[in-house]
Amino acid sequence: MQQNNLILRTTTTLIAFLLLGFAIYLFFAGHNSPGGGFVGGLMTSGAVLLLYMAYGIESVDKMLPINFRILIPIGLATALATGAGSFLFNVPFLTHTFGYFYFPIFGEVELATAMLFDLGVYFTVVGSVMTTILTIANDQKV
Amino acid sequence: MYTVNLAIMIPFLAAIIVPIIYKRIQKIHIGWFVFLVPTALFLFLVSFIPHIANGETYLYTLEWIPSYNINFTTYLDGLSLIFALLITGIGALVTIYSIYYLSSEENLSHFYTYLLLFMGAMLGVVFSDNIMVLYVFWELTSISSFLLIAFWYHRKSSRDGAQKSLLITVSGGFGMLVGFIMLYVMTGSMSVREIITTISSFHDHALFIPAMLLILLGAFTKSAQYPFHIWLPTAMEAPTPVSAYLHSATMVKAGIYLVARFTPVFGGELTWFWVVTIVGIVTLFWGSFNAIRQTDLKALLAYSTISQLGMIMSMIGISSVALRQGYSVNTVIYTQAAFAAIFHLINHSTFKGALFMVVGIIDHELGTRDIRRLGGLATLMPITFTIAIIGSFSMAGLPPFNGFLSKEMFFTAVLSVRELQFTSEVWMSLIPVIAWVASTLTFVYCMIFVIKTFLGEYKEEKLEHPGHEAPFGMLFSPVVLGFLVIVIFFFPNVLGDYVIKPAMYSIFPQLGAEDLGQHISAWHGFNTELKMTIGVIVLGTLLFISLRHWKGIYNWILPEKLSFNSLYGNSLEKVEDLSKFVTNSYMTGHLRDYMVYIYIFFIIAVGGTLLNTKAFLFDLEQYSSISEFEWLITIGMIIAAIAMLLAKSRLTAILLNSVLGYGIAIFFVIFRAPDLALTQTVIETVTTVLFLAAYYFLPEWKKEDSKRRSKVVNAIISVTVGVLFTTIALAVQSGKLFESVSSFYENAYELAGANNIVNAILGDFRAFDTMLEVVVLLIAGLGVYTFIKLKARKGDNPLEDK
Numbered sequence: 051m052q053q054n055n056l057i058l059r060t061t062t063t064l065i066a067f068l069l070l071g072f073a074i075y076l077f078f079a080g081h082n083s084p085g086g087g088f089v090g091g092l093m094t095s096g097a098v099l100l101l102y103m104a105y106g107i108e109s110v111d112k113m114l115p116i117n118f119r120i121l122i123p124i125g126l127a128t129a130l131a132t133g134a135g136s137f138l139f140n141v142p143f144l145t146h147t148f149g150y151f152y153f154p155i156f157g158e159v160e161l162a163t164a165m166l167f168d169l170g171v172y173f174t175v176v177g178s179v180m181t182t183i184l185t186i187a188n189d190q191k192v
Numbered sequence: 193m194y195t196v197n198l199a200i201m202i203p204f205l206a207a208i209i210v211p212i213i214y215k216r217i218q219k220i221h222i223g224w225f226v227f228l229v230p231t232a233l234f235l236f237l238v239s240f241i242p243h244i245a246n247g248e249t250y251l252y253t254l255e256w257i258p259s260y261n262i263n264f265t266t267y268l269d270g271l272s273l274i275f276a277l278l279i280t281g282i283g284a285l286v287t288i289y290s291i292y293y294l295s296s297e298e299n300l301s302h303f304y305t306y307l308l309l310f311m312g313a314m315l316g317v318v319f320s321d322n323i324m325v326l327y328v329f330w331e332l333t334s335i336s337s338f339l340l341i342a343f344w345y346h347r348k349s350s351r352d353g354a355q356k357s358l359l360i361t362v363s364g365g366f367g368m369l370v371g372f373i374m375l376y377v378m379t380g381s382m383s384v385r386e387i388i389t390t391i392s393s394f395h396d397h398a399l400f401i402p403a404m405l406l407i408l409l410g411a412f413t414k415s416a417q418y419p420f421h422i423w424l425p426t427a428m429e430a431p432t433p434v435s436a437y438l439h440s441a442t443m444v445k446a447g448i449y450l451v452a453r454f455t456p457v458f459g460g461e462l463t464w465f466w467v468v469t470i471v472g473i474v475t476l477f478w479g480s481f482n483a484i485r486q487t488d489l490k491a492l493l494a495y496s497t498i499s500q501l502g503m504i505m506s507m508i509g510i511s512s513v514a515l516r517q518g519y520s521v522n523t524v525i526y527t528q529a530a531f532a533a534i535f536h537l538i539n540h541s542t543f544k545g546a547l548f549m550v551v552g553i554i555d556h557e558l559g560t561r562d563i564r565r566l567g568g569l570a571t572l573m574p575i576t577f578t579i580a581i582i583g584s585f586s587m588a589g590l591p592p593f594n595g596f597l598s599k600e601m602f603f604t605a606v607l608s609v610r611e612l613q614f615t616s617e618v619w620m621s622l623i624p625v626i627a628w629v630a631s632t633l634t635f636v637y638c639m640i641f642v643i644k645t646f647l648g649e650y651k652e653e654k655l656e657h658p659g660h661e662a663p664f665g666m667l668f669s670p671v672v673l674g675f676l677v678i679v680i681f682f683f684p685n686v687l688g689d690y691v692i693k694p695a696m697y698s699i700f701p702q703l704g705a706e707d708l709g710q711h712i713s714a715w716h717g718f719n720t721e722l723k724m725t726i727g728v729i730v731l732g733t734l735l736f737i738s739l740r741h742w743k744g745i746y747n748w749i750l751p752e753k754l755s756f757n758s759l760y761g762n763s764l765e766k767v768e769d770l771s772k773f774v775t776n777s778y779m780t781g782h783l784r785d786y787m788v789y790i791y792i793f794f795i796i797a798v799g800g801t802l803l804n805t806k807a808f809l810f811d812l813e814q815y816s817s818i819s820e821f822e823w824l825i826t827i828g829m830i831i832a833a834i835a836m837l838l839a840k841s842r843l844t845a846i847l848l849n850s851v852l853g854y855g856i857a858i859f860f861v862i863f864r865a866p867d868l869a870l871t872q873t874v875i876e877t878v879t880t881v882l883f884l885a886a887y888y889f890l891p892e893w894k895k896e897d898s899k900r901r902s903k904v905v906n907a908i909i910s911v912t913v914g915v916l917f918t919t920i921a922l923a924v925q926s927g928k929l930f931e932s933v934s935s936f937y938e939n940a941y942e943l944a945g946a947n948n949i950v951n952a953i954l955g956d957f958r959a960f961d962t963m964l965e966v967v968v969l970l971i972a973g974l975g976v977y978t979f980i981k982l983k984a985r986k987g988d989n990p991l992e993d994k
Contacts, residue, residue, distance in 0.1 A: 076870070082947035084866035086954065092874040099881060119977065122970050129963050144963070146956045148945035162945050164955040167962075171955075174966045178973030179878055185980045187885045 055104060062104035069097035077172055081160070087168035091175030098180060107188065118180035125173030132167040194252045196266040196319055199233055199276075200329075203312030207305045214301035223291035226304045230283035230311060237276050244273050245690045247697065251321070251385075261382045267321035270694025274534060275318040275442075275449050277691070278541050282441045283311050285669035289549055290433035292665035293556060303343060303431070310336035314442050318449055322382050323372040330368070330410070333446060334361040337438050341430040353426035356760065360413050360423045368410025368450075374403035375457075388456045388701060395460065404458045407450065408467055415447025417505060418475040421498045422756045428490040432552030435490060440497050440544035448501065448537060451508050452530070455699050459512035468509030469609075469623070475502025477626050480633035484640065484739075485746040489551045489561040492637060493544065496587065499634060500540050503602060506627070507533035510605050513612060514700065525608045530699050532601030534692050539586065539594040539680060546673035547583040547641070550576055553666055554645065559656025563640070568650030572659035575667050577646045579674040586677045588638035588732070589631060589725060594680035596725075599631065603721040628724055635732030636739070643736075784902070791909050799916050802923070810922040822862060829855040842890065846883045850876055867950045 073093035080086030102110045133144040148162035206229045214222045240250070250268035257263070268276075287307070294300060313336055316329030335358075342354035372382075378394045379387050394400055411417075416424040427439050438444070451468060458464045479499025486492040511530035514523040553576050554569070555561040570577045582593060589599030606624040610617070652658055661667075680687060735742075778789070802808045832851040839845040853876035860869035937949050937957065946952035954962050 080948060080951045080955075081945075084870055084948065084950075086867065086948070086951045088954075089867065089870045089874055092871065092878060096874060096877060099878075119973070122973050126966055126970050129966050133959065133963060144959045146944065146959070160945055162956075164944065164946070164952070164959070167955050167959055168951075171962060171966055174969050178969040181973040182976045183878070183882055183885055185977050186882065186889075189889070189980050 059104050062100055066097045066101050069093060069100065073097060077168065078165075080168060081162060081165060087171035088175055091172040092179065094172075094176050095179040095183075098176075099183065102184075102187075107184075118177050118184065121173045121177030122181065123177075125170045125175070125177055127170070128173060129167050129170030132163060132170060135163070194254055194266075195236075196250060196268050197252050197254050197264060199236060200266065200312055200315045200319060202233065203229055203308040203315065207308035207312070210304050210308065211301040214304075221291050221296070222300050222304055223287055223294075226308060227284060227287045227291070229308065230280040230287060233315075234277065234280035234284055237273060237280060240268060240273060241690055244268070244270050244694045247694065256325070261322075261376075262324045263322055264325055265321040265383060266319040267385060268319060269698045270691070270696070271449070271452060271534075271698035272318040274538065274691055274695050275445065276315055278445070278538065279311060279314045279318070279442050282437060282541060282545050282673075283307075285545065285672055286433045286437040289436070289552070289666060289669040290431070292663055293433055293552055294431065303340075306336050306339040306343070307434075307437070310340065310438065310443070314446065317446050321384050323375065323384060323387075324382055326384075327365070327369050327372055330414075330446065331362065331365050333443055334358060334365060334414075337361070337427075337443055340434045340438060341427050343431055343434065344429070347429065349426075350429040353423075353429040357423040357427045359764075360420055364410045364413025364420065367406040367413075371403045371406030371410065374399040374406065378403065384453060384457075391457050392460075400458075400461070401463060404461065404464060405467070407454060407458075408464075408471075411447035411450040412471060413447070414450070415444050415501050415505065416475075416498050417447070417471050417502060418478050418498075419756050421475060421479065422760055424498055425486075425491050425494040426757075428488070428494050432490070432548060432555060435493075436545050436548030436552065439494065440548050441541040444497060444501055445504075445537060445541070448504050448508065448533075451505065452533070452695075452699055455508060455512055455530070456515065456701055459515035462516065465509055465512045465516065468512065469506050470509075472502045472504070472506025472509055473623055473626050473630075475499065476506060477630040477633075478502070480630045480637065483637040484633060485743070486637075487563045489554065489563060489566075489641070489645065490548075492563070492641060493547055493551060496634070496637060497540075497544060499630065500536070500544070500587070503627075503630075504533045504537050504540070506623075507536070507602060507605050510609055511699070515702065525604070527696065527700055528601065529605035529608070531688070531692055531696060532598055532605055534695050535601065535684070535688070536595075536598035538687065538691075539598050539677070542673045542676045542680065543583040543586040543593070543595060546579050546670040546677070547587070549666075549670040549673070550580045550583065553662040553670070556666070557657060557662055558659060560654070563644050565651060565654040566645045567648035568646070569659050570646040572650070573646075573661050575661060575671070579667075579670045580642055580646060582674040582677050583670075584638040584642045588635045589728065592678065592681050594677050594684070597681060597684055600721045600725065602627065603631075603724050607720060628728065631724075631728045632732045632735065635728050636735050639732065639736045640739070784906075788905065788909060791913055795909070795912050795916060798920070799912070802916070802919065808919050808923055810919075810926040814926065822859075825855055825858055825862075842887060846880065846887065849883075850880045853879070865950075867948070 073090050073096075076085035076093055077087060077090030078085075080090065098110070098114065101113070105113070132146075136143060136145040139145075144167075146162060146164045146167070148160060148164070150158055150160050153159050206226065210222060210226065213225055243250075250266075252266050254264040287304075290303070290307075294303060310333060313329045313332035317326060317333060320326035320329055338354045338358040341357055342350050344350045375387060376382055378397050378399050379390050381387055381390065413420040424439055424444065428435055430439070455464075476499050479495045479497070479502055483492050483495035483499060486495060507529045511526050511528075511533065514526035514530075517523050517526075551561055553573070554566065557573070558566070558569075560566065586593030586595035589595045603624070606627040609623045610621050612620055650659065778785075829852055832848045832855070836845050836848040836852075839848060853872065857869050857872040857876065860866075860872055937953055940946050940949045940952040940957075944952040944956040946956065
């Protein structure tokens with residue numbers, strides 16, 4: 051039974067990308083404004099979930115050939131590696147640092163190792179939220 | 193030089209080697225190797241006798257846990273030497289006997305391993321000076337005895353007997369441990385010798401009497417004193433060498449040893465005298481009274497052991513008077529009670545060991561030991577018969593056997609009690625009367641043992657094998673013991689001067705050493721004791737002849753269901769039933785009940801603390817005011833929460849739950865927590881999606897048809913918990929003790945380069961928490977995935993069973 055969800059699908063195309071953009075903004079804004087890896091990851095999952103709801107599982111699986119389960123260990127490894135990296139500089143685990151760098155287009159930009167840690171959080175959140183919801187939704191009713 | 197410590201360890205080392213030899217060397221009976229151990233130890237210990245008789249003692253210390261004062265200290269003195277000689281000497285004889293008694297099909301390596309373990313543990317008990325080490329060996333004797341009783345573990349009665357003996361002796365052992373700890377708390381020392389020298393200043397200590405009673409509990413359970421004697425008759429399920437060794441000559445005397453060893457510690461106390469003497473006398477009477485009704489020879493001997501142990505115990509109790517009254521010419525008579533006790537202890541080991549072996553021979557050769565099927569064996573088994581006569585007559589206290597001497601001394605001891613002024617004269621003279629009656633009963637069961645087994649008509653049709661004499665190897669040990677019985681009668685003073693006298697120094701170290709010895713004479717004049725013995729013989733003979741006429745009183749006075757045995761069995765059953773009942777009554781299997789327990793505990797513990805500390809007070813004045821908008825949201829959330837309880841469909845409940853979630857998000861906005869508000873909004877959305885995804889799979893929403901009463905209980909509990917929580921939340925605000933640490937985080941820009949304090953805390957200051965929360969997410973995601981993907985399909989075996 052194929053329903054014609056033209057309006058839903060059209061708006062979804064627009065909104066999903068707005069959401070994804072907003073998610074990335076939230077992630078990067080986290081250091082100085084409200085936002086961060088956790089809420090950014092949740093927002094990304096929200097956008098992808100919206101795509102799933104509008105287009106169905108098969109089409110989205112083709113559109114986004116990402117295995118979300120893999121994202122969980124990747125995220126955790128990133129967070130751990132950021133923490134363990136501090137050992138290289140002979141400082142305690144999870145010591146962060148930051149600095150200001152000049153880039154051609156962006157001008158002076160602050161870069162902090164805490165952002166890398168946040169990236170790990172981001173990936174884990176996306177991975178586990180998507181894994182949870184997709185496995186439950188894909189399960190056959192017995 | 194740790195020779196005594198080594199002597200204790202040798203049986204343990206041999207116990208390790210025995211199974212190895214057993215596998216390698218099949219031709220020679222393993223028992224012969226084992227035989228070397230007690231024999232060598234016996235000869236080694238014999239070499240100490242002259243030194244000990246000169247008053248020397250030997251002390252060796254091997255450090256074990258020095259920081260806790262627990263050291264493997266051995267103390268070789270007169271008292272421990274006697275016990276050690278009995279353990280090794282009778283151990284050697286029992287080993288020879290068991291070589292011929294047990295067939296080679298039995299699991300001999302187990303048997304001898306357990307036996308050696310027991311021997312080593314028993315030596316450890318008698319040599320240990322440190323009370324904790326003594327306790328260790330004490331429990332080892334209980335355990336090895338347990339293993340030996342259940343040697344034929346395929347029989348139910350063996351297992352029951354082993355269980356019963358373990359339960360009783362270990363319970364007593366625990367009591368003793370507590371007593372030892374009390375003693376240590378009082379005196380600050382774990383060495384018996386040191387405790388003896390310092391104990392006089394602790395007689396008024398609050399722990400003195402409890403420690404005494406608990407240590408006595410351990411001794412009484414081990415030595416099968418009334419009413420803990422019930423394990424000994426059931427322990428007769430063990431192989432007969434074990435019964436002869438453990439349950440007549442050694443283990444049951446561990447309690448006697450303990451009482452004798454602790455007499456200098458507690459003996460000055462009147463309670464000690466009363467408890468030990470009365471328990472001993474009652475055990476003496478009860479054992480001899482019950483021995484007569486037994487039809488199984490081993491049970492008869494078991495009760496006679498109980499009775500004789502009670503006799504020794506009562507003599508040690510009487511001897512403690514000497515410590516109370518100090519040394520004088522008048523108290524010599526009481527120290528002689530201890531002398532008599534040790535003398536009888538040695539005598540009992542000889543004749544009871546021989547008697548058990550006789551029973552073992554009868555059982556082994558004829559296939560039964562039921563007294564009703566035996567008779568007329570005197571001509572068929574002359575040597576066995578002779579030993580039985582020697583043993584029984586010695587036990588009955590007849591000349592010319594060693595039991596006669598010690599029984600006379602026992603009468604002297606009980607008669608001396610009359611002169612004590614502790615309580616009215618009538619009560620005091622009751623003790624000799626009971627002792628005399630018990631001796632008469634002893635005479636009766638000794639006659640039963642000899643006459644019913646060996647005389648009368650021969651009933652071959654009731655026997656499994658026709659009667660014939662046992663092989664020489666089996667007869668060797670009982671012959672040696674029977675020979676000793678007579679030798680001790682004719683030369684008692686050799687034993688008295690060289691072995692018993694040094695032991696007296698150990699029991700009465702506070703008294704002068706000179707007059708502790710005693711000259712034993714077979715003929716001591718025509719005095720009260722001799723008249724009492726003649727009375728025993730006359731009345732005992734009359735009672736034996738008329739046995740048929742009065743035997744009925746046993747069933748009349750003591751029906752089986754009123755015995756201590758059935759009390760023990762019933763209470764064991766009742767305890768099991770009760771604990772099952774208690775467990776089943778609260779472990780209902782309903783989650784709701786467990787939640788009720790948890791919340792009731794929370795209410796009682798937390799609410800009680802709040803009430804108790806008066807911490808529930810709070811002051812509404814200090815809180816900021818509430819705006820109309822906040823009221824509006826709060827009321828909306830309250831309505832949603834109450835409506836959720838009354839919701840008819842699951843979808844309504846899910847949506848009402850989101851109302852609560854979004855309400856909280858709005859509050860986060862109002863209270864200026866943008867990060868939280870963002871996260872709360874998104875997470876609420878995602879969880880609602882999750883709920884709806886799961887909703888598809890859930891069965892129809894059914895109202896719980898729980899009882900009205902449990903609903904009321906639920907309501908009361910939830911309202912109470914809610915009120916309690918609100919109170920705590922309000923109360924903790926009112927009494928702030930410290931400044932908040934948040935001012936530190938306000939430097940986030942300088943320290944972490946971040947303007948967003950919340951994120952700086954999450955990602956930098958307290959990133960460790962965040963990292964672990966990431967791990968939580970990982971586990972949750974993988975958990976959901978594996979739960980759903982790895983479930984057993986139809987027809988698969990359940991995964992749990994693999």
